[in-house]
Amino acid sequence: MKIKSVLENYLFILPAVTIFLIFYIIPFIWVFQLGFYDWNGIDLSKSFVGVANFKEVLVQDPSWWQSVLNAGYITIIALIFQNILAFLLAVACDREIRLKNFYRLVFFIPPVLSEIVVGMAWKFIINDIDGANIVNRMFISMGLSQWAHNWLSDPKTALTTVALVHCWKGFGWGFLIFLAGLQTIPKELYEAARVDGANAWHSFKHITIPMMVPVIALVGILTILGSMQAFVLIMGLVGGEFAGHTSVPVLRILASMQGSSRFGYACTQGIVFGVILMMVSFIQYRFSKKRA
Amino acid sequence: MKTQVYYQAKKIGINALIHAFLISVVITCLYPLLWMVASSLKTQDTIFKDISLIPKEFHWENYPRAWQEGGFGRYFLNSIFYTISVVTGIVLVSSLAAYAFSRLSFPGKNFIFYIFIAAMMIPLPGSFVALYVLLNKLHLRNTEVGYILCMINVGLSTSIFLLKTFFDKLPHELEDAARIDGCSKFGIWWHVALPLAKPVLAVVIVFNTLNVWNEYVLALIIFDSRAKMPLQVAINRFWGEFATNYPLLMAGLTITALPIIIVYLLMQKYIVKGVTQGAVVG
């Protein structure tokens, strides 16, 4: 009787595990073992190089670590600006205000737009020679002409600008999830606090934030995973790696695969990248567990 | 002594500030959308010269042109077919698995679950070639079924993660009641768990719809016949090696964006109603 029950339970996960085994595990094994070879993706034979690729990625490839740092920078900016913006917007929309549904629709437009369009549109907005220079003209008209700048073509500001556009594209998801999270905080808590004499800021600090910590953690993990892997936007805004200034891991992997025809090395980079992502996610998960 | 007027003025002032903040964000969100639509109504030679948001002439014919030259009729249907199939597949497969991880017990449960989660975090570069060879061996290359199965796999981990967290938060009473009534495990899943999971299912649907609808590299590599290509592949043909037809590209992209917005509109009221009853918490 018990065995029949357990077998029945396995049936539930059977379709998922089957598909997963065939379409993820098998390619994963193939990619994983390729990391130990030197192969150009075409030759019929590959040469086994053991851990030489891994050694190269970890110690001899400064461009790889630069790309990781750049992606980390974009991720930190996203964690801060994107999620703070999403949170504030969600709080603002949680109140009984008019046009709530309109805002909910509009704020989700950036995630829906294709990254090609987002890259082209923002390049148009920011750049002066191949765009309409809207951002700079806005600064000048506000009297802040010292802020007018080549945001995308100056290597010093390019990465930050790209990160901010990335935030713009991503805040819609955070907004939606935060908004949903805010709905589940019982109104009675706020009522009780008001009766006790607390003002808006007080209830925000002592009710809203603590109850939203698990939501913030989840959005955090999704943000990290998404931002570390961003690259299409970078190609649209600055044409690529910009001499390393806007290089990110996925672009480096693509360069190894297609530019240098080093398929094996690209797989090595991919594995190292996966390990980095797992470590970062794990740290974030631990951190949020402590806070909650 | 703060008067009634003071409090009312303060409330109006704060509301005004909030609206100003929201409106300014709305403007940044709408501008690129309007730029895309405006560009789609211009012509190849005016698209970069005329930088205003409202084109001097409205070339509505770009839309039927994009539709025809891109062969959208067929590709649009293909994309709809793939999206519905994949999303339905993911909903069924991942909700079954998530329910099992959450409510049932069997040896190796946690281990298998963690493997799914790890997969969410490890992207596979070069996996396209692996999938191609794999599908080839299974005689599923250049078939819709092969593509759909691959795409189901892509969204599986994240969907299982979202659903499992939700199921964890479900109160047991309902399920116990159903079990007492004589419902089988599958019955509880179908009649109790799934209907309650509507909010998080809505998130899963929107998330996966977005992914499948915008996918094109895998489709391009796996399919050899034009008849099976999804919409995104057709759009990228406007992005030429030598000459890009920008207005048509923009028209095509606008057409592509519409169905997703519709799906979002349909699903979003479910999402906000109660996603976080678990899906998001913890």
Add this chain to the structure above:
Amino acid sequence: MQAAASWGGKRILGLLVFVFIAFIAGGCSSGISDTRKAPGEQLVTVWHWMTDRQAGLEELGKRYTEKTGVKVNFELYAPSDAYTQKVRAAAHGQNLPDIFGILAEKRDFASFIKAGHVADLTSYVDADGGKWRERFFPKALAVNEFLPSNSFGVKAGIYGVPIDVSTIQMVFNKDLLKQIGGNPEKPPVTFDEFLALGPKIKGAGLQGLVSGWAEIWMIDCLANNYAFNIMGKDKVMSTLRGEVPYTDPDWIRVFGLFKKMQDSGILANGIVTMINKTSEQLFANGKAVFAFNGSWGVNVYKNMNPNLNYGVMLPPKASEKYPMAVWGGAGSSFLVSERSKNKEETIKFLEWLTDRDQQAYLSEVTNNLPANKECLTVIPGPLAQFADDMDFTTHPNTWDVSEFPAVTEAFNKGIQRIILGEKTPEQIGREVQEVKERELAKNNKQQ
């Protein structure tokens, strides 16, 4: 309430499952065979990436079917990165179509041949006293040819045919040149003349030279052109072979040219973040005085701005010692799959495609230079100017030796950094040489 909700939900889910199964069932049956030919009919399948030629190629395909009854299927897969991935995956799965192209360097081309994917066309090309060979511009064919004792280890022969020709040179906007005080019929010939225009351009609020220098290969092209001009082909080849270091004064001089260009203001703002499409759009809209682009640009400019008044020139030479070189030769080439099921038919089709009338048609319809030198088409203005300079052309895929990709990357990224003012030519020379020595050491270890 609960019951009602569950009943409604059940209906929706049931419907979805039904739809799913119905579509899968429908999809399954049509997925089995996709060849579009009736039994007994011949079919040649071509995969290509050239969006603007699909219409012209399809028309030619129709004409061939009318003439011979053999069906030709042109499949377009764009953009070119995705196309390359598809070809590689197909090669891996031994599923290459009858005709395809390789958008890569000679090294990868050699790998494809050695892996047995590409048919050897030498005997066909040389048949009948070399009738097929004779029609092509020799430089166009050379890109697809491997000479005896080449350094790639490939059996000597011809492995593909060009279907058009292109060169990469400079174009200049005649109206803007006049505006800054230059002579629209006499563009700058020497490098110093060119630099002198920089301050004038900046003064007029215009942009000078635009080019897709976010794309590494475009920088490589111009740098290589100047290398040929300053030190001559032989020394460049020696450098590739590792016999001359990149710290050699001639190479430092090449790097220095980019610094001079940046300092004089002749380069457009943000040129390092431009993809080629952006530079084409800027030049077409009259925002830039010069552009460094290929002859395919003629078609792009015509579409974006038919009234553009421009001319073609060689990059202004930096030295009198050796002639200026530009990259040119085959634009796009088609290869035949070794495992093609109807190789003979395919090769016959390819021969027809590269014949005079078809080439003339393609050239007219797509504004590109034909690979067939017997074409008597009237080539429109600027395109003819591109064709005039064919004598100066060379192309990396015709050389016997090629550079390591890591070195090329360091070389071109280095130039980008020089333009950004972050490194000096001497520093870059040293860095590139370091990478070169590392690659040479690796290569020697493996042999």
